[in-house]
Amino acid sequence: RNMQSFAQQYGPEIEIEDLMAFSSNYYGVVKDAKNDQYIAEVVVDRYSGSAYPEPGPNMMWNTRYGAGRAQAEGVSYDLAGSKKLAGEFLTGYLPEAQIMESHEMPGYYTFDFGRQEIEGMLSVNAYSGQIWVHTWHGPYLGGMNVTS
Numbered sequence: 001r002n003m004q005s006f007a008q009q010y011g012p013e014i015e016i017e018d019l020m021a022f023s024s025n026y027y028g029v030v031k032d033a034k035n036d037q038y039i040a041e042v043v044v045d046r047y048s049g050s051a052y053p054e055p056g057p058n059m060m061w062n063t064r065y066g067a068g069r070a071q072a073e074g075v076s077y078d079l080a081g082s083k084k085l086a087g088e089f090l091t092g093y094l095p096e097a098q099i100m101e102s103h104e105m106p107g108y109y110t111f112d113f114g115r116q117e118i119e120g121m122l123s124v125n126a127y128s129g130q131i132w133v134h135t136w137h138g139p140y141l142g143g144m145n146v147t148s
Contacts, residue, residue: 003028003044006051010040010065018103020118021046023138027054027121029103029110038103040065041110043137057123057132063107075107075126082109082124089131094119110134118143 007014007030016028017038023046030040040062041054053059059066077085083099090097090113097119101112110123121134 002049002051003042006044007040007042016042018101018143020112020143021141023141025137027137027143038105041105054134055136056134057108057110057125058105061108061123061125061127061132062105065106073127077109077124077126077129079104079109082126082129083111085124085129085131086111086113086122089122093133114140 003026004016007016007028010030011032013032013034015031015033017031018029020027025043025046028042029038030042031037032039041058042051043054044051053065079102083102086099090099094113094115096115097113098115099111099113100118103110107127108123108125110121112118112121114120118140120140121137123132123134124130
């Protein structure tokens with residue numbers, strides 16, 4: 001509920017999808033239902049209930065709502081290219097891990113990864129190809145694909 005209320009700042013036709021529970025927080029993807037586009041990532045502190053924009057790529061690379069609005073050049077990596085970079089990165093970071101799900105955000109892509117089940121999340125910058133692992137979540141506890 002806190003996540004949905006917080007997400008309304010992004011506009012009137014907003015939905016939260018892909019709700020995930022981690023040991024440190026709850027995570028959700030903000031979707032613009034009118035345009036059917038993912039636009040941001042939100043977390044809720046598991047203990048205080050405070051909702052806020054997810055740190056990391058969401059705040060630094062988001063070309064619609066974050067510091068990435070200054071990007072002037074065209075995108076260098078599409079979803080397939082970013083997924084390839086993420087897979088190559090995972091070979092050294094977590095051998096045998098696979099990309100399990102992806103979300104295209106403004107200026108970057110976020111991927112869930114793991115070996116049998118989701119073990120983490122990382123993002124790839126669509127302009128530079130830089131990879132950022134979402135280490136602040138803690139271990140994955142479970143989730144559901146919801147629309148609220």
